[in-house]
Amino acid sequence: MADTIEINPISGFPEWLPNLRLQEERFIDTIRKQYQLFGFTPIETAAVERFNVLTAKTAMQRQIFTLGRPEEGEGEESDLGLHFDLTVPLARYVVQNAEKLVFPFRRYQIQKVWRGERKQRSRFREFYQCDIDVVGRSTLDPIHDAEIPCVINATFEALKLPDFQVQISNRKILGDLIRVAQPDPEQLTKALRAIDKSDRNEVEKTREALAAEGVDARVIPAVLDLTRCDSVAEARKILQTAGAQTGGLDELQAVMESAIALGMPEARLRLNFAIARGLDYYTGTIYETFLVGKEDWGSICSGGRYDDLASFFTTQKYPGVGISIGLTRLFNLLVQSGLVDVSRQAPTQVLVTMQNRAAYLKEYLALARLLRERGIATEVFLEPAGLRGQFGYASSKGIPLAVVAGETEIGQGVVTVKDMRVGKQEIVARDALPDYVLKKLSG
C-alpha cells in the first residue's frame, strides 16, 4: 500500500463539525426568511470576477486570491480572482442586467467571500456574508433608509440572540459641520478616519487624532461635542452654534421617525455620531449593530446609504442603501461564548430501532415512511446492533425520540416511544405515532 498523505488544516478556512453546521444552516435559513419577508429577492453571483472589476473601486489588491491553472501557463485565468465582498459583484450584476431588473431592485445575497489575509492576523480567509441592498435607478426615496433597521431588528429577533442595538448616524452631519471651516472634501475623510480610530469616551485622544489628521482646529471642539452627544436636539444645538447647515440632521431625524413608524422598537435604535464606518463609499445614513454586553465584538451588522453603486462601470447613477452581516465571524463568536446549541449532531428527530430484522424489516421501514410523510426527519438503524447500541447511537447524535417495536408491540399494533432527552417511554398506537411525535417535538 502506498503511503498515506498527511492532512494539515489550512488556517483561516473554518470548518464546523455537524452539530455546528446544523446551527449555521439554521442561522442562514432564518436570515434568508426574514430578508424574504421584506420582499428582497435572491441573487447569487459567481465566486469569480475579473481582476479589473475586483480592483476598480478599492485598494483591496493585496487581499485578492487570484486563480491559476497549473498546466496551462498564462491563460485567461490569471485575469480572474475570488470576490472579497458582495458589493462589487452586485454593482457589476446590476449594470450588466440593468434592462432586465425591476427597480428599485431589492436583493439579498448570502455567499462566501474570500480574503487573502496574512496568516498572522488570524482572521478568516473564507467566510459568509449575508447582504441586502435596495438599489434605485437615478433616485431612491430616503424612506428606504428607515426600512433597513426594521429588517435588522426582525432578523436578529428571529435568530433569538441576546438583545441588540442598531446605532445610526448620517455622514452628511459631520460634513455639514466641517464645511463651516473648510470646504475641502478631504477634511471629512480625515475626521472620519480619526473618529474611527479612537474611542468616543477618550476625548483627549480623539482631539489629538483629529489634530494629527489635520482637521481644521476651528471645528475640532464641535466635532468632539457631536461624537459624544446622543439626541437630535442636542446635535441641532451644536450645529447651529457652529453656524453649520442641518440638512443631514433633518434627514437622520426623518429616517429615525419613519423607522419607528415602521415598527422599529425605540429602545433598540440609538443615535451615535461617533460611528464612522471604514469605507468612503457611504454618503448618508450609516448603521452599526451591537449585541448588548458584547460591544467588544464590534459591529455585527453594518451598512449605509450610498449615492452611486456602480460609478466605475457606468455613468448611470444607482443610489442605494444596504447592510451586511458577517455571519462566520458572528457565528464563531457565539459558539466561543457558548451561545449556540451544540446538542444535536443531525436533523434526525426519530430513530426507528430494529430487532429481528429478518422478520420485521418491512414493518420498521413502513414506520419510517409513515413519519417522513408527515415531515418528520427519521432514520432507521440499519446496522447490526442490539437495542443498547442503538440507543447509544441516538444519544450520541442527540436524536430526541427512539421508536421500539418488538414482536409483542407489532402483534398489538403499537410501538414504544422512548424520549431520549428524559429517558422515559410510552406506548403509542401505531397509527397515532406521527401525531404523538409531532406533539412531543413541539412540547
Next chain:
Amino acid sequence: MADTIEINPISGFPEWLPNLRLQEERFIDTIRKQYQLFGFTPIETAAVERFNVLTAKTAMQRQIFTLGRPEEGEGEESDLGLHFDLTVPLARYVVQNAEKLVFPFRRYQIQKVWRGERKQRSRFREFYQCDIDVVGRSTLDPIHDAEIPCVINATFEALKLPDFQVQISNRKILGDLIRVAQPDPEQLTKALRAIDKSDRNEVEKTREALAAEGVDARVIPAVLDLTRCDSVAEARKILQTAGAQTGGLDELQAVMESAIALGMPEARLRLNFAIARGLDYYTGTIYETFLVGKEDWGSICSGGRYDDLASFFTTQKYPGVGISIGLTRLFNLLVQSGLVDVSRQAPTQVLVTMQNRAAYLKEYLALARLLRERGIATEVFLEPAGLRGQFGYASSKGIPLAVVAGETEIGQGVVTVKDMRVGKQEIVARDALPDYVLKKLSG
C-alpha cells in the same frame, strides 16, 4: 470623471436573473429537506484544499484552479486549489474528524465546485453539487445501498419534475463474469471502459469496443448478453451458463428487494447492466437516474457503493455509499426546456400600495407588519408613484396580490385586495387581511 470599466462575462461561470435564482433556491431547499427527512446531517467544507489532497486520488490536475496572491510571490497559497468535487473533501473531513463523528456517518453537502474546463468544451466551470453519503467505519451493512434509491425517489418527486427512473447495477457482476476467463483485475476496467463508450443497442460496436480494449474473447458474448438483459432471472442464466459466480447478482437482487420494501416504486427502479459509471472508485452497487423522455440529457443523479473512501489519507477502512446531483447542469437543462416557472421576480407575495403618504404612511406600514407577522412576504411601495405605476411594478415582478387603501377604505377599516394574476379585486376587513391573503395564496 474617469472612464468606466467594460464588463465582459466570464464563460463557464453561470449566473441567473432573480426569477431563476428564486427557483434554484427552491430546488436546493427541496433537495435539502428530503435529505434531512432521511436523517442526513449537513456539513460544509472550505472551498479550498491543499493541492496534494486534491490530486491524491485522481488525474484531475489539469482541471484544478490553484490560488495565488498577486503581491505575495510564491507563498503558501500556491499550494492551495479550489475543490472540484465534494468526495475528496468528504474523505479528508472524515479522516480529520473521525474521533468526533458518529458512524455510520450520514452527511449531505450542497456546495459549489470548480473545474478548469477548457473554454471550447462549453461546460460549466462553477456549479452546484448536492451529495449524500453514508460512511461506515470498517463495515457498512449492504441495506444502506437499498435506501439510496428511496432518497433519490423522494427528492425528485418533491422537485415535481417529469417522471424519472433509477437504473441500478452492481460492478461485481461483470467482474464475476470476466473472472471466468481472466483473473486480471484490469480486464474489468477495460470492459467497463468499452461499455461506457458504447450504446447498449449497438451490439456490434460494443463487441468491437470490447475486443479493442483487449477483453478476453471467451467472455465477450456473455458480456454482450448481460448488457442487453433486464431481469435478474435472465442475468442469472447468463452467469450460470458462463460458469460464473453469482455473488454480485445475489447482492443486487437483495438491494432491489429491500429498496422496494423501503417504498421505492417498482416502476421507477430498473436493472441496467450497461451502466458503468466513469470512476474506478465504485466497487458494488451503482446508480444512474434519467428523466423519462430526456434520456439524452444523461444521468442527472449518479453514485454507488465504494469499499474505501479514504485510502489515500489513512489505513482505516471507510466503506460507504452515496450519490450526487449535478444541480446546475440539471437546472439549466430544465430552464432551457421551459420546465421551470419563470414568472416571479421576487418572493414577495403582497405589495402594499401607497396613496397620500403624508397622511397614511403609518397605516400602510402597519398593514405590512400585520402580514409579515403571519409569515407573508410583503413589500410596501416606498417610491413616489401613482397607483398605475405601483400596479405595474407588482406585475413586472410577478407579485400575486396588491393591497390598496385610500381615504375611504381607511375610514371604513377595510382594504381592497387586487389579485394581479386575474385582475379582480375584493374588499376585505382590515383585521381579516392576513387570513384572506393566506387563503388566496394557497388556492
